[in-house]
Amino acid sequence: MKALVFSEFPETAAQMVTYLRKLGEADAATLSSKADALKEYGAGKVYALNGQMQSDNVSAFLAETYKSGGYDYIFVASTILGREVAGAVSQSLDVDITSEIVEFQPGQGNVHTKRNFLGGKTVLEEESESRVFTFAPGIVDAEKAGSASEVASVELKPSAVTVASVEEKQTSGVNLEKAKIIVSIGRGVGKKENIAQVEPLVKAVNGELAGSRPVCLDYQWLSDERQVGISGKKVRPNVYIAVGISGQIQHIAGMRGSKIVVALNKDKTAPIFDESDYGIVGDLFQIVPKLVQALGA
Ligand SMILES: Cc1cc2nc3c(=O)[nH]c(=O)nc-3n(C[C@H](O)[C@H](O)[C@H](O)COP(=O)(O)OP(=O)(O)OC[C@H]3O[C@@H](n4cnc5c(N)ncnc54)[C@H](O)[C@@H]3O)c2cc1C
Numbered sequence: 040m041k042a043l044v045f046s047e048f049p050e051t052a053a054q055m056v057t058y059l060r061k062l063g064e065a066d067a068a069t070l071s072s073k074a075d076a077l078k079e080y081g082a083g084k085v086y087a088l089n090g091q092m093q094s095d096n097v098s099a100f101l102a103e104t105y106k107s108g109g110y111d112y113i114f115v116a117s118t119i120l121g122r123e124v125a126g127a128v129s130q131s132l133d134v135d136i137t138s139e140i141v142e143f144q145p146g147q148g149n150v151h152t153k154r155n156f157l158g159g160k161t162v163l164e165e166e167s168e169s170r171v172f173t174f175a176p177g178i179v180d181a182e183k184a185g186s187a188s189e190v191a192s193v194e195l196k197p198s199a200v201t202v203a204s205v206e207e208k209q210t211s212g213v214n215l216e217k218a219k220i221i222v223s224i225g226r227g228v229g230k231k232e233n234i235a236q237v238e239p240l241v242k243a244v245n246g247e248l249a250g251s252r253p254v255c256l257d258y259q260w261l262s263d264e265r266q267v268g269i270s271g272k273k274v275r276p277n278v279y280i281a282v283g284i285s286g287q288i289q290h291i292a293g294m295r296g297s298k299i300v301v302a303l304n305k306d307k308t309a310p311i312f313d314e315s316d317y318g319i320v321g322d323l324f325q326i327v328p329k330l331v332q333a334l335g336a
Contacts (some may be wrong), residue, residue: 049069052077056080068097086193088195092195112171113171240330240334243334269293286313
């Protein structure tokens with residue numbers, strides 16, 4: 040099996056290469072300025088892409104390289120750019136695509152894949168003739184391979200899209216995907232000013248603050264980069280503490296990979312308790328200070 044991998048983020052490409060090199064050969068493409076960060080993860084070759092990266096020229100590069108390089112499959116990280124690229128490649132190669140896979144097994148002709156379905160409520164196992172796949176980021180940890188890949192510099196064709204100007208989005212620099220401990224708040228905190236009452240817990244566990252969609256998107260109590268869920272970040276911390284979150288499936292889809300889940304909710308029937316290793320039924324405004332005290336902070 041020979042796979043061609045693309046992600047604009049070297050760490051996500053490294054995760055896919057780590058997964059795929061156990062099944063066969065994998066080469067990977069990323070932005071040239073980030074290509075060095077991908078060299079240590081066992082790709083046979085790293086394609087360092089130069090030029091303004093857009094879905095049309097990246098998909099053209101992948102389609103041409105797939106054909107000329109004798110690749111069996113193309114794997115694209117499921118990012119905003121990646122999802123657009125994957126659709127365009129499958130269309131131009133006239134091959135099937137399976138999106139958001141979490142497991143892949145090549146076979147004789149058909150491939151076997153697993154992907155989360157119904158917002159993560161169930162896992163769909165499929166046999167298909169797909170040749171293009173989007174891979175959910177964070178499925179495995181990237182592991183170094185002990186040897187450096189050959190790097191091939193590639194000039195992307197000019198894109199049909201002209202970028203008139205770029206404005207950097209204001210971010211706080213939080214990286215929830217890498218956080219080991221997350222304290223996530225939901226609508227149960229009531230109002231923005233009440234977040235101050237949860238912050239001592241975040242500090243006490245040395246964690247990152249995150250939130251459900253209402254908190255981040257609807258009410259904007261937290262920035263959107265802190266949203267966990269199917270339309271937010273997919274996180275896999277060692278400990279996920281859900282405070283005043285009901286546990287709807289769209290939220291669970293973003294934190295199901297957490298190793299230990301602690302839920303605090305005043306409603307003992309809240310679905311979050313079905314996903315939790317430890318549950319505390321009670322009013323968060325009374326329980327959080329006690330937790331902080333118990334943690335000795
Ligand atoms: C297409 C789509 C995509 C979506 N994507 C996402 C997503 O990415 N992430 C996401 O989170 N949601 C997402 N949602 C929304 C999701 O369906 C839920 O509406 C949302 O997760 C609920 O957020 P919540 O748990 O904060 O609020 P609620 O469901 O209102 O729950 C609040 C909880 O707080 C508890 N509570 C209240 N007061 C207290 C107190 N004093 N002490 C302790 N507990 C208290 C209540 O018992 C309740 O269980 C999406 C929905 C759609 C349709």
